[in-house]
Amino acid sequence: MLEKNMRFGDFIKRKRLEDPREITLNDMSKKLGISLSLLSDIENNRRKPFDADKIEIFAAFLELSEEDKAKLYDFAGRDRGEIPSDIEDIMMYEEIGKMARFALRESKAGNVTEDDWKKFIREIEAKKKGDSL
Secondary structure, three states, rough: OOOOHHOOHHHHHHHHOOOOOOOOHHHHHHHHHHHHHHHHHHHOOOOOOOOOHHHHHHHHOOOHHHHHHHHHHHHHHHHHOOOOOHHHHHHHHHHHHHHHEEEEEEEEOOOOOHHHHHHHHHHHHHHHHHHHH
């Protein structure tokens, strides 16, 4: 399945099944502190994604990368029709969020192009690499 078409349940199921420890649905439900049937429903996209606390437990237990953990939050937010909970505070209540919302609205209006965003991201990536050297 293409990641752009993937939902939260698809992603967590794939990650659980890919783990070399062969983690069962029952194992994961116990780790998360939720019922087996609830986890099954979430994995099969019949129920809404679990909350941020459970996302953190899931990501830590499966030793997911920061990129995969961000995807978890993004899929959960998309399935709920909400801003991903890991960035909600900054997006809605901090000055940088005000700037991000402005930039996104300018993009929606056609005043900021995909190439502009790519240039911005490349600059951030270059800065991160410079910081880590």
